[in-house]
Amino acid sequence: MAAVTSRSQVQRSPLSDTKRKIMKTAAELFAGEGYGSVGTSQISEATGYGKGALYYHIRSKGDLLYDIMTIYLEDLLSEARQILAEKRHVKERVYALSESILRAVVEDKAEMTVCFREVHALEDTRRRSVLRLHGAYLGIWRQVTDDAAREGDFRPLDNDELKALMGMYFYSFLWIGNDRTADIPALAAKFSGIIMRACHA
Amino acid sequence: MAAVTSRSQVQRSPLSDTKRKIMKTAAELFAGEGYGSVGTSQISEATGYGKGALYYHIRSKGDLLYDIMTIYLEDLLSEARQILAEKRHVKERVYALSESILRAVVEDKAEMTVCFREVHALEDTRRRSVLRLHGAYLGIWRQVTDDAAREGDFRPLDNDELKALMGMYFYSFLWIGNDRTADIPALAAKFSGIIMRACHA
DNA sequence: TCGTCGACCGACCGACCGGTATAATATCGT
DNA sequence: ACGATATTATACCGGTCGGTCGGTCGACGA
Numbered sequence: 001m002a003a004v005t006s007r008s009q010v011q012r013s014p015l016s017d018t019k020r021k022i023m024k025t026a027a028e029l030f031a032g033e034g035y036g037s038v039g040t041s042q043i044s045e046a047t048g049y050g051k052g053a054l055y056y057h058i059r060s061k062g063d064l065l066y067d068i069m070t071i072y073l074e075d076l077l078s079e080a081r082q083i084l085a086e087k088r089h090v091k092e093r094v095y096a097l098s099e100s101i102l103r104a105v106v107e108d109k110a111e112m113t114v115c116f117r118e119v120h121a122l123e124d125t126r127r128r129s130v131l132r133l134h135g136a137y138l139g140i141w142r143q144v145t146d147d148a149a150r151e152g153d154f155r156p157l158d159n160d161e162l163k164a165l166m167g168m169y170f171y172s173f174l175w176i177g178n179d180r181t182a183d184i185p186a187l188a189a190k191f192s193g194i195i196m197r198a199c200h201a
Numbered sequence: 202m203a204a205v206t207s208r209s210q211v212q213r214s215p216l217s218d219t220k221r222k223i224m225k226t227a228a229e230l231f232a233g234e235g236y237g238s239v240g241t242s243q244i245s246e247a248t249g250y251g252k253g254a255l256y257y258h259i260r261s262k263g264d265l266l267y268d269i270m271t272i273y274l275e276d277l278l279s280e281a282r283q284i285l286a287e288k289r290h291v292k293e294r295v296y297a298l299s300e301s302i303l304r305a306v307v308e309d310k311a312e313m314t315v316c317f318r319e320v321h322a323l324e325d326t327r328r329r330s331v332l333r334l335h336g337a338y339l340g341i342w343r344q345v346t347d348d349a350a351r352e353g354d355f356r357p358l359d360n361d362e363l364k365a366l367m368g369m370y371f372y373s374f375l376w377i378g379n380d381r382t383a384d385i386p387a388l389a390a391k392f393s394g395i396i397m398r399a400c401h402a
Numbered sequence: 403t404c405g406t407c408g409a410c411c412g413a414c415c416g417a418c419c420g421g422t423a424t425a426a427t428a429t430c431g432t
Numbered sequence: 433a434c435g436a437t438a439t440t441a442t443a444c445c446g447g448t449c450g451g452t453c454g455g456t457c458g459a460c461g462a
Contacts, residue, residue, distance in 0.1 A: 036237025171368030198399040251411040
């Protein structure tokens with residue numbers, strides 16, 4: 001099995017294939033039943049590793065959750081930063097950002113669900129750290145809308161409005177099926193269309 | 202303590218004050234730590250009742266979750282139906298619906314969080330039942346947008362677009378604090394403003 | 403005064419929790 | 433071939449899980 005995902009990857013530490021497989025399986029279980037309802041024996045069984053092997057690769061169940069969130073959010077974030085650097089026009093930016101996050105929602109549905117739905121399961125320090133990543137992602141959009149407002153394309157948006165609009169994306173993992181890969185461009189067009197209309201000066 | 206909530210209540214079965222208190226406390230725990238991570242002993246301790254008393258009022262932990270969701274979603278739904286019956290103009294309808302759900306998010310934050318974030322924790326039959334309630338609520342908005350489209354005020358919206366827009370509301374419990382009671386009208390104005398712009402013909 | 407009843411308690415049940423200890427096996431550089 | 437190291441399985445730990453059970457207690461009707 002190849003050790004790469006389709007989207008760019010921040011290599012914080014080597015991250016073995018085994019650990020990647022464990023994270024994928026765990027994310028699916030967490031997304032399906034909720035972090036608190038999934039036992040380590042269940043993860044062990046689903047991955048095919050015994051508990052010893054499992055705990056050779058993870059430090060704790062909490063760490064596993066934190067790692068899943070961190071890796072996928074950093075991935076999403078680095079893609080967003082790249083889009084911000086490459087595209088200069090509002091419309092392109094909004095479409096590319098929409099396409100980026102919606103592709104993540106479809107292709108890594110379980111992981112994204114965990115990233116946005118299971119934040120409460122983290123202990124305080126880690127929750128704050130993950131919320132910083134959420135905030136950083138929001139910051140990218142904030143910059144897009146502020147730039148657009150400065151150039152007269154968008155009306156100014158306050159934080160409430162921006163967060164409300166982000167909710168469209170952050171809630172979409174609950175209803176966008178992972179069988180909609182082919183629809184990603186259409187979905188991105190719909191989402192970015194809504195953003196463009198909602199923010200029109 | 203009065204046995205009524207501020208918003209209209211569907212009286213399916215008597216629903217004692219004790220059970221109401223248990224539901225409120227449990228909803229706060231579920232919202233704070235996630236259904237699966239909250240134990241019945243914890244609920245028992247937080248309510249001040251022993252486990253015997255607790256299980257005198259509830260059939261199971263799963264039932265408790267289901268009851269919370271059902272009651273609050275039916276409440277939200279009946280309010281929405283009433284708005285649909287009373288208001289005829291799009292703008293009024295959108296504002297009133299926004300105000301209704303945002304007030305629920307602020308005033309019954311924990312319960313609403315559970316209603317929209319813990320669906321996965323339900324066993325199949327009950328999950329389907331709760332998802333029907335979600336669908337019914339979506340149906341109200343569908344009718345509003347369809348009526349508006351028929352009269353030329355809105356462009357036609359497909360299901361993806363409607364669900365995307367609903368995500369704004371359904372995700373808002375994660376960032377709207379329960380200290381914003383005074384801001385409810387302003388929030389409703391912002392949300393409905395976005396809807397009106399996003400749907401403009 | 404008693405019997406009944408709803409509300410409640412806390413000890414207890416077997417099962418399972420997250421996590422560890424120990425040992426067996428696979429891999430690999432030399 | 434050898435030792436070292438990486439990876440895995442299994443048995444097991446104390447503790448907690450959801451839920452039950454026998455029983456207590458005060459209110460109330462007869």
